[in-house]
Amino acid sequence: MVTEHGIKFGVHLITKHFGKIVAKVCEKLFSHGPLTLDQLVRYTDFTKDQVRNSLLVLVQHNCAQAFVSAPQDDDDDADRLRVRTQYLVLFDNIIHRLRFPKFLDIVSRKLDEECVKLLVGLLRDGRLTLKQMVDRESQGKENAVPTKVVRETLCKLLTARFVERCPAPEPVVSTSFKETTTKKRGAKSAKIFEAPETLEQRVVDAAVPGDVIRFSLTANMGSNVDRETNSDDVPMISVEEDVAKEEQILWRANFEEFIRHLRHKVLIENVRTQHDDGTATVLSAVLEATGSVEKKVKMDNSVPLSLDTIITEVMKTDTGRTMTIDRIRASLVQLGCSPSMILEESYSIDLKKIIEPARNEEVESIVLKRYGRDAYRMFRLLAKDCCFHDTDQIAASTLVEKKEASKLLYKLWKDNYLYMEKVGATAGAKQITILMWKVNKPLLWEYVLDEMYHAALNLSLRMAFEQEKDEELLKVPKDKLREPGPLQKKYKRLLNVRLLMGSSLLKLDDALMLFHDF
């Protein structure tokens, strides 16, 4: 579920990057759900060309996905003939646009400068063919860069799964939710794949090619592996044809892999602060070994590994080489893998348990700053216990004056940070009402996430405003700005403002990911 301010922030990002018309189309897709081209024309009052171009921009930048809804049994002939291409806006991919610097940072640390350059192109243009990549690389150079060089760089990015083939342009998807798609995949795979929950998930899943073809450079391979998504496979094609076909394949950055990387980083850092470096090393080795087998980004538990494999993986790392088996085992116990939880001698780490304290900490820090230390203590008590407590109990456990306690609890409840229920009770002859308080985490987290989107939108708007305010400053020659005086002072302020707001937005985005993507 995308929250109100999440949508506003998404639309804001689209406005900033692609202008108002595209943003309007995007907004309509958010408010109405998947729409056809004609419906969009009707809702937006734009010409068909304007809407079509906006959709093309959104698809090019992976912010929208077209799909064809599968005919249903009760459709009549007219229904069956009608064009069913609908467009679905992809919220996550829009917000990912905020994270491009982080994605580039990952590649610059894991791979080389060439890969970063290639990825910059992909992030800027959304989708590129090999030929377009070569053209981009050759720009401003005397001699054209050989295709082989670019192909090699692309190959590196593909092996690391940072780049993937673009999804199918218009997959056929059943929009009825009575039957699950798992049935189509056959009984065998039904055990592995869970039924997708939302239409968005279903469409995305249907469009993504199978893992083998998704990350392979060669054109003809894999088409047999994944019949579902690649219907145009032609057996026995010549090398020339193969090359020509290869050049037509569209590539894009694989956001999923980047988010997985960022999630792993957060998990490891949290374990480091909660426990120690050794435990962080063990977790890091486990995640490194299983990253490519993870079915989705939001894995509740790590993929099970045997102790032997874990030891081998840990010893591969620089920091892990010094660890004894006993220490590795102790670290696994610290990570919550108690012997009773071990299934068939394999260890699986509860990752949700690592994410949860990080989320709690973020919310608690808001409570501390907004409502003070007494409220912070009471909130932490309720968040820790996850059950109802009455006012007196809370006041006594946190050493807060009763009157003050009820005031603070009421404030927290009014601002949606607490959940309250009234319970009637009889004390002697009197009928009294007892207020019971609780932290309802799923509800609260959704609320906080919405507030964060709101804050991100505000930060971004204010940044634009500050930029606008001092626009003339940027036109002043640099030499003049270096001379002491009011101009220099103003310029320095602008630089400070930009730095503070930019870093705050990046930090806030970390928190957004913590609540939405992790």
Next chain:
Amino acid sequence: MSHLQGSSSLKRKRQDLALVTGSLTDGERVLYNLIHSKKDMGIWTGDMKRETNLPDSIVKKSLKLLQSKNLIKEVVNIQNKGRKHYMAAEFEPSKEITGGVWYNQGRLDTDFINLVKDVCLKYIFRQKVATRDGVMEWSRKSGVFNVEVTTQQIDEILRTLVLDDEIVEVKSTGFGDFSSVPVGRICYRCKSKGGNRGEQKPGAMASIPCGVCPRINFCTPDGIISPRTCVYYQKWLDF
């Protein structure tokens, strides 16, 4: 009746009671007996009037006289501070009346609580890890508090320090810092590096104006309250 026959001190009390009440008027005596019977719970003036059926003026006058003779005292009832509550002078108010050990004159003794918190935190920081019993023993030996602090009080303080996120509860592993503590025993460890209170780093939301804004729900891009006109932003970006 059995507990009245037994102890000699109770007998003496009864004699004393007879002695003191001898010089009282009827109204005063009735009132005193009632207050005395409530022991360490005391009684509210409203309840006195209802139970004794004495007129308002008599009750008021008698209470004044009894108080001047040091037979009764006025106490603050934590449940209802506005009501006048009386108790026989020989009793100490119960926990229900005072609010417990952390209350003084009907008010939470925050100065004392903070003092105990500070002292405990400093001790845990110095020790790296400390058990409840360790804190208790040290406080007793060092005589750091002027009054006696009970085990329950130390427990409560440690619990609130955990809730303050100043210390963390950990189980001893028997290695390193835990070497002096038996394995599996509950210990406390300081969270901050400096051993001072209130050192938590603010989160991403809490370090920007919107994170602490009381008006965020009224803030819209083009509204009266908007990020463009926001005073909190103005203050934040004032370099």
